[in-house]
Amino acid sequence: MRLSLTAEARREGVAAKGWVRAHKWWILRRLTQLTALGVFMAGPLAGIWLVRGNFASSEILGFLPLSDPFIAVQSLAAGAVLARVALLGALLITLFYIVVGGRAYCGWICPVNIVTDTAYWLREKLGITRDRKLDRRTRLWVLGGALLASLLSGTVAWEFVNPVSLLQRGLIFGLGAGWTIIAAVFLLDLLITRRGWCGHLCPVGAFYGIMGKASVVRVAASRREACTNCGACFQICTEPHVITPALKGRGTMSILNQDCLNCGSCIDACPVDVFEISVRRNIR
Amino acid sequence: MAKPKPPSRRDLLTSGAKAAGVACLAGLSLTAYVESARRAEATALRPPGALPEDDFQGACVRCGLCVRACPFDTLRLAELGEEAPLGTPFFVARETPCFMCADVPCAKACPTGALDRDIPSIRQADMGVAVLVGHESCLNYKGITCSICHRVCPIRDEAITLEPQAIRGRRMVIPTVHSDKCTGCGTCEKHCVLGHAAIRVLPRELGLGGRGRNPAGRAV
Secondary structure, X not given: OOOOOOOHHHHHHHHHHOOOHHHHHHHHHHHHHHHHHHHHHHHHHHOOOOEEEEOOEEEEOOOEEEEOHHHHHHHHHOOOOOOHHHHHHHHHHHHHHHHHXXXXXXXXXOOHHHHHHHHHHHHHHHOOOOOOOOOOOHHHHHHHHHHHHHHHHOOOHHHHOOHHHHHHHHXXXXXXXXXXXXXXXXXXXXXXXXXXXXXXXXXXXXHHHHHOOOOOEEEEOOOHHHOOOOOHHHHHOOOHHHHHHHHHOOOOOEOXXXXXXXXXXXXXXXXXXXXXXXXXXXXX | OOOOOOOXXXXXXXXXXXXXXXXXXXXXXXXXXXXXXXOOOOOOEOOOOEOOHHHHHHHOOOOOHHHHHOOOOOOEEOOEOOOOOXXXXXXXXXXXOOOOOOOOHHHHHOOOOOEOOOOOOHHHOOOOEEEEOOOOOOHHHHOOOOOHHHHHOOOEOOOEEEEEEEEOOEEEEEXXXXXXXXXXXXXXXXXXXXXXXXXXXXXXXXXXXXOOEOOOOOEO
């Protein structure tokens, strides 16, 4: 076997389009993820205070409030009366993701995505095939459980364990023993279940998915007649089931499933450029 | 590829029992974890203006804006395994006390209202209450007029006063905390000269006695 850092699913794309074009959206996503973390870390590390706080709630350039709507909803379920600043912040984020696609958060902002993508990449490289099957709807149950637990305990319950909050907050404010939880997520994805955390369990992704159900920006299989059935898009996609209706169906070419991250990996991997980022079309 | 065998009744029962067992263990450990983690230790004090602990746990989104607003780096967010629930803001008085900024910038920075943004004055803050816990170690109780806690107190001569007392025939001045004036900033605990502070800030319900409830359960 030839040793290569390129993911197996991108091989054909790289051969057809070159390395950079086969990693275009991947590069953009990683830059966005690192920039999002970077502007928060620039304060404590370098004294450059463009933003304060963390992804849970923040103040951008000293005036613009942003708040995570999932944490806000847990808080409301816990019976808290939130101040207007947090409600406004959560509203702004909600409106933003209704436009760009709810799970764009997962693909473009969440730092755990880098962890789980890396686990998946390593899983492929090491040839690990063990896949403890989980239902993809499990995350909806976890989401329901988290909100119920908030309601019953009067706390923002999921935030006691949430690896997503833990990692970004840890990087910005100090991680402590929190790395163990991140390591657990990595090992779950590497050794036990294919795309286990982001694809099956994480209630944050489930929440953003529901939120962005009707979002405007969507990936579309606009040139599906050119498809060569190479399978690269299915292999690279974190949620392969979302591709089928758009690519193989007769209806709309937009990928409308709420599980789609709008990450653009299928665009990167496709050797014949079937996919593109476009505006939602409900009918063909 | 070999055809999968249809599962036998024995397989179904054992795998079902396994799944149920795992679910119970997971549920139990999560509940136990949240229940054990939701109480801050007595040494972990909340920022000024914090809602009562139960309400605070529902309102705080763990964003750290209060931590950033604190000019003295008193506050920090709890890492996994620290004294306070994961990600919530707290301070340890013996390390860095609250410097009682007149305009309470930490509370003003809170986006959710977990800290009272409209707190009129730092004097209204209730981070805890100082309690002289070391009656055997406090130097004033040994007849030495150390009184450092009294001298450093930012609410001087109101929150801590020196009360002359005669104990076993010896005249001493004993630092005495007045809980209605003490904000629990922790300056006294920070500056106590002993290896382990003889005066400590405790959460109010832990630090103060009281009459409690009558046999019918009503507060008296």
